Amino acid sequence: MNGAGLAAVRVVLAPRLLLLHLLALVAVGAAVGLGLWQLDAWQTRRDAEAADLADARALPLQQVMGPDAPYPADAIGRPVELAGEWVPEATFYVSGRRLEERTGFWAVTPLAVCGTDCAKAPAMLVVRGWTPDPAAPPPRGRVDLTGWLQPPEGSGRQDPDPADDVLVELRVADAIQRVDQDLYGAYVIQRTAEPAAGGTGTSPGTSTGADASLEPVTPDSLPEPETFTALRNLLYALEWWVFAAFALFVWWRWVRDELHAARAPGSAEVPSST
Numbered sequence: 495m496n497g498a499g500l501a502a503v504r505v506v507l508a509p510r511l512l513l514l515h516l517l518a519l520v521a522v523g524a525a526v527g528l529g530l531w532q533l534d535a536w537q538t539r540r541d542a543e544a545a546d547l548a549d550a551r552a553l554p555l556q557q558v559m560g561p562d563a564p565y566p567a568d569a570i571g572r573p574v575e576l577a578g579e580w581v582p583e584a585t586f587y588v589s590g591r592r593l594e595e596r597t598g599f600w601a602v603t604p605l606a607v608c609g610t611d612c613a614k615a616p617a618m619l620v621v622r623g624w625t626p627d628p629a630a631p632p633p634r635g636r637v638d639l640t641g642w643l644q645p646p647e648g649s650g651r652q653d654p655d656p657a658d659d660v661l662v663e664l665r666v667a668d669a670i671q672r673v674d675q676d677l678y679g680a681y682v683i684q685r686t687a688e689p690a691a692g693g694t695g696t697s698p699g700t701s702t703g704a705d706a707s708l709e710p711v712t713p714d715s716l717p718e719p720e721t722f723t724a725l726r727n728l729l730y731a732l733e734w735w736v737f738a739a740f741a742l743f744v745w746w747r748w749v750r751d752e753l754h755a756a757r758a759p760g761s762a763e764v765p766s767s768t
Contacts, residue, residue, distance in 0.1 A: 511752065518745035522738045529734035536727035548573070548713045552640050555607065561616035565645045565679050571713050572643045574682065577690055578605045579612040582632035584673045586659045591624060593715055598626040601708055602664065602681070603633060604673050619669055619681035623708025624715075628660055630707045636690035641682035642713050683711050 552573035559566050580603055587599040601622045608615035620641065622633065647663040654662075661668055670677050 508752075511749070514745065514748060518741055521741040522745075525734045525738035525741065529731040529738065532727045532731035532734065536731065548642060555618070555643075558643060559678065559680065561607070561676055561678050563679070569643055570645060573640060573685065574643045575638070575640050576605065576607050576618060576682070577636070577638045578607040578615065578617075579636045580604075580633045581606055581617055581673055581675075582634050584617075584669075585632040586661055586669065586672060587625075587628035588621075588664050589628075589660050589662055591711075593624045593709060593711070596626065598624055599628045599660065600664070600711065601625050601628075601630045601632075602669070604669070604675075604677065605637070605639060605682075606675060607678075614675055616676045616678060617673055618678045619664065619666070621664070621681060621683045621711055622687075623684065624711050625708050633687075637687050638690050639682070639684060639687045641684045641686075644681050644683060644713075646679060646681060683713065685710075685712075 548571045550573055552575045555574045555576040558569050558572055558574050582603060585601065585603045587601055589599055591598055591600045601624075602619055603622055604617035605620050606612040606615040606617045620639065623630070646666045648665050648667075649663065651662045653668070656668070664681055666677050666679055666681075
């Protein structure tokens, strides 16, 4: 490397520019990573549209996902079995839920997934059924439950009154403020529920185990996803990558300007190569 090249390297690696290089590296790396995350979300939604697991054999919840695990992309609508104890004081309702031609609420109660010690066991949000009014009595006691596993909602809709027991979406981030234990990153639509052996039972139910005051919810009655939901994830990915390219461009311009300044007449930092 000639003298001009060595001088240029000294300018680029000057201590006052090290912070610039570090910021550029962090910005580009973060933007690329977030773009890949959005691309994965886009692919997951596309794959989910082609998967129909509603009639598959129910698997134990522990075989499908753990309490601290991210939602498995291949498990949307998967029937699961779980057992535990209801957390009745954390019951809440989700508004704007359609059932045939009617609009009402989902009744949601966390179920502590546990054997004997349930006080600090992680809980799964359970959609117990549909109701026209947010007043269904919560269940109590231990239960063996089967239902369809679903990813949490989160389109960013604002809740006009976060302090009441009615939510606009079934978001884990909102529900976790209502319980003392951790929550699974998912929810279950109840299909059947029977009192566990030796338990104290649940609220009165129909032949399917649902509360008599509630009408059953099935995957077919879930809200239709927005047409451009998956496309939006893809566009977000592209936006992050454009930001990464912009950050790289700003870094390059800054370094180029420093080199030009060092080569300016009267500067001895980078001698001219001519």
